[in-house]
Amino acid sequence: MSENPTRRDIFATVARGTVLAVLGGGAGFLVKKANGQVVWQVDVSRCVNSRLGDLGVEACNLCTTECVVALSAVRAVNEYSKCGRCNICPAYFNIASAVNELGQPSEKLCPRDAIARRPIGKVDPEDPANNFYEYVIDEEKCDGCGKCVMKCKEPLGLGSITLRVRYDRCVNCNRCSISKACPQDALKQLPIGQALQPVGVKRPG
Amino acid sequence: MQYRHVQTIDGKGALHGIAVDGHGRGEIYAACVAEIKVFDAAGKLVRRWPTSRPAQSVAVAGDGAVYAGELGQIEIFDGAGKLRDTWRDDKLLRRVTAIGFTGDSVLAGDSADRAIRRFDRRGRFLNDIGKDNPLGGLLIPNGVVDFGVDGQGIVHAANPGKHRVERYAPGGELLGHIGRFDGIDPAGFTGCCNPTNVAIRDAIYTTEKAGPRVKAYDFGGKLLAVIATDLFDANCKNMSIAVDSRGRVYVVDTVKQTILVFERVSA
Secondary structure, eight states, rough: OOOOOOOOHHHHHHHHHHHHHHHHHHHHHHHHHHHHEEEEEEOTOOTTTTTTTTSSSSSHHHHHHSSSSOOOOOEEEEEETTTTOOOOOOOTTTTOBOOOOOSBBBBBOTTTOOOOOOOOOOSSSSOOGGEEEEEETTTTTOOOOOHHHHHHHHHHHHHSEEEEEEETTTOOOOOOOOHHHTTOOOEEEEHHHHHHSSOOOOOOO | EHHHHHHHHEOSSSOOOOOEEETSSSEEEEEEEEEEEEOTTSEEEEEEEEEEEEEEEEEEOOOOEEEEEESSSEEEETTTTOEEEEEEEETTSSEEEEEEEEEETTEEETTTTTEEEEETTTTOOOESSSSSSSSSSSSTTTTTEEEETTTOOOOEEEGGGEEEEEEOOSSSSSEEEEOOOOSSSSSSSSSSSSOOOEESSSSEEEETTTTTTTEOOOSSSSSSEEEEEEEEETTOOOOOOOTTTTTOEEEEETHHHEEEEEEOOOO
């Protein structure tokens, strides 16, 4: 190249640099992905099912319908340290259903019956309200429809149930099909260490 | 029985517990983030003074002393805000979300231990209320212990996880309860845990979360009135409630940080 480069020389240099940068970035992403360092995860502060402030709306089930994995790679996960272990859990019962002879809602909420309820600790057989209950999600049944998540969030519940990508199921698409469909842009690519951390739900903005 | 919304008082910032004075002056006391605020009957902020720790609750004793429930302590002020005494106990008063009086004792709801503590007027611990059960306390997934005291000195405590208001003798004996779960019938309490807050006067007054609702029951548990439902922000929870000697009902909107006032409509 001459000491006084022409405009063509300058454009060629910039173009080469741009191509190298793009290739380098892409290669970096692929290396990271191959190492399992970047994965898709639900940002629970964006997901309409768990985001605080969105009340009275139907649960969004795009994680169920849009995922390329059969039954979805997204599951409802109950963070036990936050769970109130309530007698009447709005994520387990359909609290708008008629009350049965036990004084409980007569219907369950989950359409796939994926939540199991059992009393824990010292059990009072006389008074069901006098017990703590454990709510365990059967991940073989759960399809991530989000109904329980919507009912668990504050102020109705404590927000212990959120939707999370399960990495034994997720095939880690370059462009997650749920993320393409999610109107809240709630699917994010994160370093795996960050993606595995429990995330508190907060009010947006 | 019917009620109408007659006034909205701007809380001038975050509001936790509220109380009304027992002297018919219509003053409203509010426990805020780090202070006590006093509003006159017209809703004007007339006095305010700082608390040394975050205030969770407030109550006005018969002698006019103002008790502020805080984290780890109760501060006792005169009506002008001058500090008279501090009861500090990191074990028994970890988070004082309600204060009341019965006979010659002071009651403090400690939500950290899901119990009501009973002290004598000098601050000596006497006994717990609501703790002697298989669950080791009141069921409060909502994080607040609240109660009221009736004219006979009986303590009426919200037990939201059981969808009940329980009656206790001052010594801690469970005497009975009103309330049941029902997600359809307004006479019941819905959700995981309601009622969250309670006030006692001529009736049992309750507030609920999700959706916010204010109701009155007779002491036998019969629903007397649904006082309000849709006037509050839908995200409200733990809405403190107080009732004055004229029967006016004061309820905190915890999101809008206002106090809504309701008055009984004459039949």
